[in-house]
Amino acid sequence: MTRYYDDHIIEDIELRIDIIDVISETVNLTRRGNRYWGICPFHAEKTPSFSVSTEKKMFYCFGCHTGGNMFSFVMKRDGVDFKEAVQILAAKAGVKIVTAERKKDDKKTGVLNINQAAVEFYQQYLHGEYGKAAREYLAKRQISGQSIDQFKLGMAPNGWDGLEKHLLKKGFSHDEVQLSGLIKRNENRNSYYDVFRNRLMFPIFNSGGDIIGFGGRVLDEALPKYLNTAETDIFAKRRNLYGLHQGREHIRQANEAILVEGYMDCIMLHQAGVKNAVASLGTAFTTEQARLLVRYAENVLILFDGDEAGQRETLKAIEVLGGQGIKIYVTILPEGMDPDDFLNQYGKEEFSEYIKNNRISHIEYKIDRYLRLVPELDIQNKIKMINLVKGDIASLKSELEKDYHIKDLARKLMIEENIIYREFKPSGRYSEKESISRNKTEIIRDNKKCGDYAIEEKIMAAILEDDKNLNKIKNSIGLDFFTHSELGALVDYYDKLSGEILNRQQELKIWAIEQSLDGILARINFLVGEEYLNEIQINNFIQDVKRQKSEFFWQDISGELNNLNNNGDFNALLRFILDFDTALNNFQEGGKM
Numbered sequence: 173m174t175r176y177y178d179d180h181i182i183e184d185i186e187l188r189i190d191i192i193d194v195i196s197e198t199v200n201l202t203r204r205g206n207r208y209w210g211i212c213p214f215h216a217e218k219t220p221s222f223s224v225s226t227e228k229k230m231f232y233c234f235g236c237h238t239g240g241n242m243f244s245f246v247m248k249r250d251g252v253d254f255k256e257a258v259q260i261l262a263a264k265a266g267v268k269i270v271t272a273e274r275k276k277d278d279k280k281t282g283v284l285n286i287n288q289a290a291v292e293f294y295q296q297y298l299h300g301e302y303g304k305a306a307r308e309y310l311a312k313r314q315i316s317g318q319s320i321d322q323f324k325l326g327m328a329p330n331g332w333d334g335l336e337k338h339l340l341k342k343g344f345s346h347d348e349v350q351l352s353g354l355i356k357r358n359e360n361r362n363s364y365y366d367v368f369r370n371r372l373m374f375p376i377f378n379s380g381g382d383i384i385g386f387g388g389r390v391l392d393e394a395l396p397k398y399l400n401t402a403e404t405d406i407f408a409k410r411r412n413l414y415g416l417h418q419g420r421e422h423i424r425q426a427n428e429a430i431l432v433e434g435y436m437d438c439i440m441l442h443q444a445g446v447k448n449a450v451a452s453l454g455t456a457f458t459t460e461q462a463r464l465l466v467r468y469a470e471n472v473l474i475l476f477d478g479d480e481a482g483q484r485e486t487l488k489a490i491e492v493l494g495g496q497g498i499k500i501y502v503t504i505l506p507e508g509m510d511p512d513d514f515l516n517q518y519g520k521e522e523f524s525e526y527i528k529n530n531r532i533s534h535i536e537y538k539i540d541r542y543l544r545l546v547p548e549l550d551i552q553n554k555i556k557m558i559n560l561v562k563g564d565i566a567s568l569k570s571e572l573e574k575d576y577h578i579k580d581l582a583r584k585l586m587i588e589e590n591i592i593y594r595e596f597k598p599s600g601r602y603s604e605k606e607s608i609s610r611n612k613t614e615i616i617r618d619n620k621k622c623g624d625y626a627i628e629e630k631i632m633a634a635i636l637e638d639d640k641n642l643n644k645i646k647n648s649i650g651l652d653f654f655t656h657s658e659l660g661a662l663v664d665y666y667d668k669l670s671g672e673i674l675n676r677q678q679e680l681k682i683w684a685i686e687q688s689l690d691g692i693l694a695r696i697n698f699l700v701g702e703e704y705l706n707e708i709q710i711n712n713f714i715q716d717v718k719r720q721k722s723e724f725f726w727q728d729i730s731g732e733l734n735n736l737n738n739n740g741d742f743n744a745l746l747r748f749i750l751d752f753d754t755a756l757n758n759f760q761e762g763g764k765m
């Protein structure tokens with residue numbers, strides 16, 4: 173098949189952008205195990221049956237059976253054809269399609285280009301003569317040259333229009349530059365001025381690596397200490413996290429994000445090899461940021477400053493993360509220290525040990541903090557404390573964990589465990605019923621997760637998984653046994669392909685989109701690599717098909733013989749014997765009849 177783009181484009185795009193990012197534009201995804209789940213955008217539902225696998229680069233809805241790869245998703249979401257979906261995703265990935273018409277830069281890429289030019293401008297100043305004080309400051313803070321490069325740190329000069337002039341010289345207009353938030357207009361003087369002056373500059377990346385804004389820190393005691401780009405269309409502080417671009421793969425691997433307060437903390441942690449650290453953007457941690465983290469990991473460790481302000485913020489972050497179904501841990505640093513201080517003073521080994529040995533769950537954190545704050549542990553305060561964490565404990569899925577926290581609470585409050593257990597007993601019939609029905613939906617959902625796959629679907633997955641299976645099945649019973657016609661079509665096409673298994677699978681995926689078979693293929697792909705059929709079961713299936721075929725074969729023969737018996741002549745009988753001989757030979761050779 174001839175396509176208007178070359179074959180590497182699909183692969184290139186899939187390498188550069190993550191299916192999770194594409195789908196998260198529309199669906200709130202939550203990670204569970206190695207899958208992500210959310211409410212399906214293609215049918216109405218209340219419990220999530222829409223699943224995405226980053227590893228397989230595919231999505232599938234167990235409710236409405238819509239599925240495919242990121243191209244299928246964009247096609248279905250935006251109502252575009254495959255070619256347009258490739259164009260949309262190529263633009264997002266920064267992959268050029270030579271034959272495609274290049275769209276004019278829109279406002280967004282305009283601002284991104286300006287930010288990129290500004291980064292280069294600030295970097296020049298940091299590395300030039302002007303940047304001496306800033307470089308000394310960074311050296312004092314023990315930020316390495318490698319970190320400076322990785323996070324693209326820079327220095328804004330002290331003049332009023334250095335950046336403005338530079339950007340105009342590069343061909344950007346005042347209007348465009350103003351949109352980036354890097355310059356402001358002074359109406360009285362009828363002129364513009366640079367927003368960031370004499371500051372150490374921290375470019376802020378979105379998760380895809382575009383520079384969407386800046387944070388600037390003073391080197392002296394001037395105020396404000398930190399200044400951020402104002403909110404623009406592109407720079408929404410509440411929806412981005414510092415360090416996420418650099419750290420997201422590590423967060424995924426660790427299945428945990430470490431949340432810190434400042435840009436410096438984040439950089440220092442990355443530098444020390446703790447690369448799953450992120451920081452909020454000079455604002456309190458937001459629900460949108462929490463949702464962003466849930467896309468990458470099931471666990472968050474909050475590591476804020478050891479002082480009172482840091483601890484207050486910790487509690488707020490716990491409340492924000494609490495609604496997201498993510499496991500929350502807290503590590504409290506020694507009084508007055510931030511992660512940056514700790515690393516500089518004790519080094520990275522001590523640091524890793526410390527966060528390993530001093531992490532507590534958010535429930536323990538809340539209890540401990542409250543205990544520290546109350547002047548006296550009287551009855552009133554004990555009741556308050558139970559109520560404070562009751563909801564948190566009740567929402568735990570594991571009975572073992574619930575038990576642990578109830579005992580911990582009893583010990584700390586010096587109350588009989590039984591009294592606290594009573595607080596958690598469902599009161600009256602209604603709530604008992606409710607908890608039963610909740611359990612039921614949980615089970616249904618888990619069944620959906622593994623799916624009620626038919627045996628033919630499992631066989632198809634086995635064929636896609638390993639050529640050994642493909643050949644074994646093909647050589648014993650052929651490939652035309654599928655009663656499910658879509659599976660039959662897929663396997664036919666797949667069998668005709670040649671080359672590396674990964675290339676053949678990629679080719680099959682593209683063909684499936686063109687044939688509208690991407691849903692069923694995604695469904696099958698969700699089985700590939702899972703444990704579902706062993707060799708014995710595959711052999712049993714082969715035996716079953718053989719037995720079935722032979723039953724059909726003899727049924728045919730006996731039907732034909734009956735016919736001949738009733739109204740046959742000699743010629744008809746002779747033809748039958750010859751046909752029968754050929755058919756029998758075919759059948760015994762492995763059975764394509």
Ligand SMILES: [Zn+2]
Nearest residue numbers: 212215233236
């Ligand atoms: Zn659906």
